[in-house]
Amino acid sequence: MMLATKMWRIFYAALGFGVLTGVLLYGLFYFGSDATLAYPGLGLLAAAVAGVAVGFGYYLFFKFTLRAFTQPFLQKAQALVTRPIAPLRPPWSSNELDKLEEILNEALATLDRLDRFSDIAKEIVGALDQQRTLGRIVGTAVETLPADSGLVFLLDEKSGRYTVRISYLLPALDGQEDQVSFAAGEGVPGWVATEGDALLIAEARQDERVHPLLRQAGVQALLSAPLSVGxxxxxxxxxxxxxRSDAFDENDLRLACVYADLAAVALANARLFDLSQAQAAQAESLNQIARAVNANLDLETILGVVAEEVARLAPYVRLSLALPLEHDPDHLRVRPLVGRLRSELPDFRPTPIEGSGVGWAFVHKQPFVAPDLDQEQRFPLDAALRQAGVRSYVCLPLVQAGQPVGVLNLGSDQPRAYGDHNLPLLQRIGEQLAVALHNAQLYKEAEDERRKLAAILNDTDDMVIVLDEAERVLLLNPATEHCLHVLADEVAGQPLPTLGVDDLETALAAARNAQAPVVREIAIPGGRTLYASVSPVQDVGWVLVMQDITPLKELDQLRTEWVAAVSHDLKNPITTVQMAAMLLDKAGPLNEKQRELLDRLEHGSKRLRSLVTDVLDLARLEAGPVLKMRAVAPDDVVARALTEVEALAADKGVALSVELPPHLPPVRGDAALLTRVVVNLLSNGIKYTPAGGEVQVRARPQDGALLFEVRDTGYGIPAEALPYLFDRFYRVPDHEVEIEGSGLGLSIVKSIVEKHGGRVWVESQVGQGSTFAFTVPT
Structure with a gap:
């Protein structure tokens, strides 16, 4: 714009200087060399007019700016040149005065043109209304040139033709402007546009390049100048x-080019403004869609915003969304979003991927544009679309993480509605819609899972408590509310102790220390017992699942008491039998058969007494005996246990060994019960190890506890039997060697270890022996 303004100033200066230099030379020729000349600036025109008007002398002022001389200055100049001075020569002749008047009129006309150029130049600097500015330029051109009407043709980007945009003082063309259009190279405007040169036609009525409607309108002569930008x-x-057919000359043609350049500058300015406005509108629409995508997970709301914003940027008569069918990979489900065609296509119709533009876009993950269905119908479905009123359409694939998730389809009743001018913007909208579809699908899946979980939590009899990573209550179900007599809304966000169950805090602490699931029986107010599982949940915190086992505990207590009572009552008869067997041996000599029967009686009574003893011990443990807790030396526990099993190992031919590091830390526990644990494990290892084998006991510190291990080189245990080894009365089925036992020894071990706050486990492989291990806190 600044360059154009500078060029105009140079043009104005050159034109004015040329015209008035001629006036100066003419005045000097007639006035002689004694003419008084003054140069108080550079403003030639105004002083020249004043000087010539009096006919006595000539004052010349220079100033290369438009409208340099204000009215007060002209009055002063007039007073200066009208002072009485001595005439330099006789008065001018009539012909000379006519000549001077002609020169003066031409200078005045030039000044008027420059004035109008200045007005238009200033106006187009800030003009943004194309129609008004072009009309102003055409009107000024008609007034300052020997023209009586004019037209402005502008390029229609869609059709590629030059069509009438401004019609000035040409009533014969009113209502028929649409019929006067030209392609590049066609007619006068087409030739000028193609060649980029101005054209003067003197005999317009005989020139075939002139449109018939213009010739019928009586056009005799015309000037045609290109509006060029870049x-x-x-x-x-x-x-x-x-x-008149000779109304225009080459000077008029050059001046018409100046007006055309002014119009081009005005158009460029207006189009730049329109472009900036359009870009701002596009950015705002994209922001609206982005805000909808970020603020909503409801697909219907997002699609409503997309439909509204797309209508502002790329008008359509039908907008639809195609989504893949879960159980039909060969079809897409097309869902209309907006439609106002003469005949609607079926809603939610399955559309074949093969043989459709929407399918092509889905498979190739690239936009498909059909510019004009009247000229080309590439797919079978195009005929149905054209019949429904669609003239052009675009299919935009919605791709997320490299995979197509749908297709956005726009249809227009106009040809070439979609192309390079709006496709990049539509693709950006498609990218945002793809994110929205992905988010909506994730939200739907999460909602489905939430509803399922809510149904489970609401309907289950199990109590469920979820804690966050700070061990505050996130969720508890109705069963928990009923059992603990709390309300979920009141305890939400509160720490676990708010629930008032101390054993829950103890179980949580154990799980926290172990960083693993912990199972405990906990007592709650009211005398009820719960079986609780506390497990860590990644990125959430903790989940506590509890079952009310009070009825089972009561039943088990009755069973334990009954078994203890029966077992106690059995001990006396068994003792009597054993005593009788001993006395029978001393009563007199026995034959071989009697001796065999007596041995079997003594062996059976010992087994029965061992079984009854184990039952009583287990019953007492389950009844919750008071543990005699004190500091216990691990060496003493192992030594006492070895003493008890030495005879059994010797009879079986199994070697015993010990591996204890020096200075083991003491453990807190009941010495007698811990010795019982080691005895049971050693006895178990000896029983299941063939003669010549070895049973070893080891101990070492581990993570704030003491780890005991009893390893044997025995038969080993099948993997399928390992989970049940510590159950009551469980015996490994189909073992190759029949081993005597009650099936309670390992149950007693597990009960004692857990009452000491430890845990017990086994590792074994068939044919390679077993290792039983347990921990006791130090």
């Missing part, structure tokens, strides 16, 4: 004279 012709200015 080397590209965007329009053509035509000026007409309907009275």
């Amino acid at each position: 080397g590209r012709t965007i329009g053509v200015l035509n000026l007409f004279n309907r009275e």
